[in-house]
Amino acid sequence: MSEENTENVNQTESEERATLVAARESSERIWEDINSGDVSRYRILTGDRPTGFLHIGHYFGTLKTRVELQNKGIDTAVLIADYQVITDRENIGNVREYVLNLVADYLAAGIDPTRSTIFCHSQVPAIHEMLVIFLSLVTEAELHRNPTVKAELEASKQSMSGLLLTYPVHQAADILCARANLVPVGRDQLPHLEQTRVVAKRFNKRYPERDAAGSKVKDSRGVLPMAQALLSSGGAIILGTDGQKMSKSRHNTVELKATADETAAIIKKAVTDSDRVITYDPVSRPEVANLLLIASLCTGEAPEVLAERIGDGGGGALKKLVTEALNDHLAPHRDRRAELMEDEGYLWSVLKEGNEKIADLGADTLRQMKHAMGMDYGL
Missing domain, CATH: 3.40.50.620 (HUPs)
Known part of the structure; x- marks a missing residue:
């Protein structure tokens, strides 16, 4: 240069x-x-x-x-x-x-x-x-x-x-x-x-x-x-399910119009890591931390508290928690959305x-x- x-x-x-x-x-x-x-x-x-x-x-x-x-x-x-x-x-x-x-x-x-x-x-x-x-x-x-x-x-x-x-x-x-x-x-x-x-x-x-x-x-x-x-x-700011920037073009999102079952299927495929002990570490474990953050935003509980509750339950327990929290939190939005879409x-x-x-x-x-x-x- x-x-x-x-x-x-x-x-x-x-x-x-x-x-x-x-x-x-x-x-x-x-x-x-x-x-x-x-x-x-x-x-x-x-x-x-x-x-x-x-x-x-x-x-x-x-x-x-x-x-x-x-x-x-x-x-x-x-x-x-x-x-x-x-x-x-x-x-x-x-x-x-x-x-x-x-x-x-x-x-x-x-x-x-x-x-x-x-x-x-x-x-x-x-x-x-x-x-x-x-x-x-x-x-x-x-x-x-x-x-x-x-x-x-x-x-x-x-x-x-x-x-x-x-x-x-x-x-x-x-x-x-x-x-x-x-x-x-x-x-x-x-x-x-x-x-x-x-x-x-x-x-x-x-x-x-x-x-x-x-x-x-x-x-x-x-x-x-x-x-x-x-x-x-x-x-x-939350990441996509692949650990990269969440973007419509990357197809790594959970759309607001998704059903509860569709949400579960998407979260099930989300990237985590091989460590069964769940901890909130955005620097060393960004994918796991991202899922904990999503659950935290839905429940109002700190991600560290959620991680401690899961303990050594592994990625399966983490994804189950996130799916339930997300579906519960978005249920009113989705119900209202469906009602609105009936009246174009x-x-x-x-x-x-x-x-x-x-x-x-x-x-x-x-x-x-x-x-x-x-x-x-x-x-």
């Missing part, structure tokens, strides 16, 4: 560390606000790509947190990012089925459509018009440097498409269209959010907010909000209402943007 390239890498790593430190400090302050009930100024955007069915990793990692934030009174928008399915794959599967099931799982988990807004970004025209504007604010080099784009490209094992390259800008359009100023993310997603902040900052600087007469608004913070990251306050008309109506709400909000934001740009011609 040349000296120049080494300097660039070091600079990038330094910038990423600084971004992470700032995000952690900001998140701590925001969590203090949330826990004290001071939430009126926050609007959250969160969501999923409909590339398959939600699994227990989503349930323990994000769904429960979304419900918690909603129940604390935060204005929450939940995005089903259906156009993002085509960013890195040719076979998009049955997107309609995946979208319907996402809505069912959201509602079954406790997302309340009277307090949160569920929407598909393919149904919000303003998002895609904003994307055109935002692409004028970033350089090709910046897009190529985004580490998440690099990771997505490597995972897809396909050529870089224009849509994949502009993926972070598309996400910026999602966030800013909904006028969200708070986005729950993991540390690996910080570069995406930083791209959103860059886009908003550049737009606000290039196109200052103007009043009805066309004059610049004094002391304006800009047309677009500056979104902040909300790093997890401890959401669980209701699920689509929830989505339709959410689409219309965000479409109106996005259209209003776009009007403000065009006014600042001098592109509102009154036609």
Whole structure:
């Protein structure tokens, strides 16, 4: 590696560390606000790509947190990012089925459509018009440097498409269209959010907010909000049944729609080790520790306590415990989910209402943007 390239890498790593430190400090302050009930100024955007069915990793990692934030009174928008399915794959599967099931799982988990807004970004025209504007604010080099784009490209094992390259800008359009100023993310997603902040900052600087007469608004913070990251306050990260990262594409998940018998069959095949004495050791025994963590999340008991109870019962006793705990814990969700899936008309109506709400909000934001740009011609 040349000296120049080494300097660039070091600079990038330094910038990423600084971004992470700032995000952690900001998140701590925001969590203090949330826990004290001071939430009126926050609007959250969160969501999923409909590339398959939600699994227990989503349930323990994000769904429960979304419900918690909603129940604390935060204005929450939940995005089903259906156009993002085509960013890195040719076979998009049955997107309609995946979208319907996402809505069912959201509602079954406790997302309340009277307090949160569920929407598909393919149904919000303003998002895609904003994307055109935002692409004028970033350089090709910046897009190529985004580490998440690099990771997505490597995972897809396909050529870089224009849509994949502009993926972070598309996400910026999602966030800013909904006028969200708070986005729950993991540390690996910080570069995406930083791209959103860059886009908003550049737009606000290039196109200052103007009043009805066309004059610049004094002391304006800009047309677009500056979104902040909300790093997890401890959401669980669980591995797949093969000991690797839980992922729909790896087929190592327990889907929320799975039956009790299907869950038992999946857990039975989960990787453990040859030591019959069960201990909670995430470093030396990650697969065993992962199963204990799942049982702990379901029962509320510490994984160390569960391990001691199993003792020398071996992997069979561990898997039996996990299966029973998981099926008991998910039973209410699955019952509610099955009930919801019996009324597809209701699920689509929830989505339709959410689409219309965000479409109106996005259209209003776009009007403000065009006014600042001098592109509102009154036609």
